Amino acid sequence: MDKLIIKIADDYTTIPGVREEIEGDFPGEEFLEKILLPKFKQAIRENKKLIIDLDGTAGYATSFLEAAFGGLAREYMDAKIILNNLEFKSDDDPFLEDDITGYIKEANDK
């Protein structure tokens, strides 16, 4: 299966911020709308995996990750489709993938 790649440090920012745009710079919601969601739709359309490269940033707050990846799961109302089509690369923080998977699974419980 072919792959599409988003490297957050190159394609968005090295200093990911908060949840919403009104709260500060580089929020998770903006990342979701401008980068993650369009690329994810493209991946689904073209039957490709979407690789998210999380390395190279100053670090992620829970609110950013929840807004971006939890938001993606809320958009599709289904965690399975998200988890089946996303892959993560995170050498900087070995548990980031677990955390994001948790946010995706919990997204539609709220």
Next chain:
Amino acid sequence: MIRYVISVILIIAGVVIGMGLHHYYPLFIFEDKIDIVGLATLVVTIFLAVYIPIFLERNMHNKRSEKDVIIRKIEGLQSTIRAINYTVAECVQKQTVSSSNNYHLLRLFTTVSNELDTIITLADYSEKDRFKDDFAEIKNFRFQYRKMVTGGDFQKKGFKYSILDKKEEEKIYHRFDKSLCVLIFKVNGL
């Protein structure tokens, strides 16, 4: 190789000295018959003399070294979460989360993840699956602690931790720290 040569030389020297003493100074009388109990005692004595220093002590020494490395790493993780606890306390005291404290906290959580990953790798290498339940609990505390400290409005301009946030943070911090103390005890008891 030198050890083997020295051993052979010592055995030969022992045999030669024994034969010499027997021939020139016949102080000892040797029985022609072999006592089965005496033979068994000799075999057991030689076995213990070789087994204890060579295999048992070496194995115990290696195990102790492995335990020490794992315990040192767990203590390192404890000091990292303590640094998070102090930084949050500082933020509460100053009624603000400065930009430097903000990134300091994010970096500390990255360090927590890497330190925990190292501990799990070392423990698996040493005692596979023995601490599975403990690690599941510790991973859960790491997740909860990160969510507590960097969740909500963290990184929002003007964000500050409330007294109730600090109370909740303290609660998770102490549970996390306690689970690491228990892990040290369990590793030490291996």
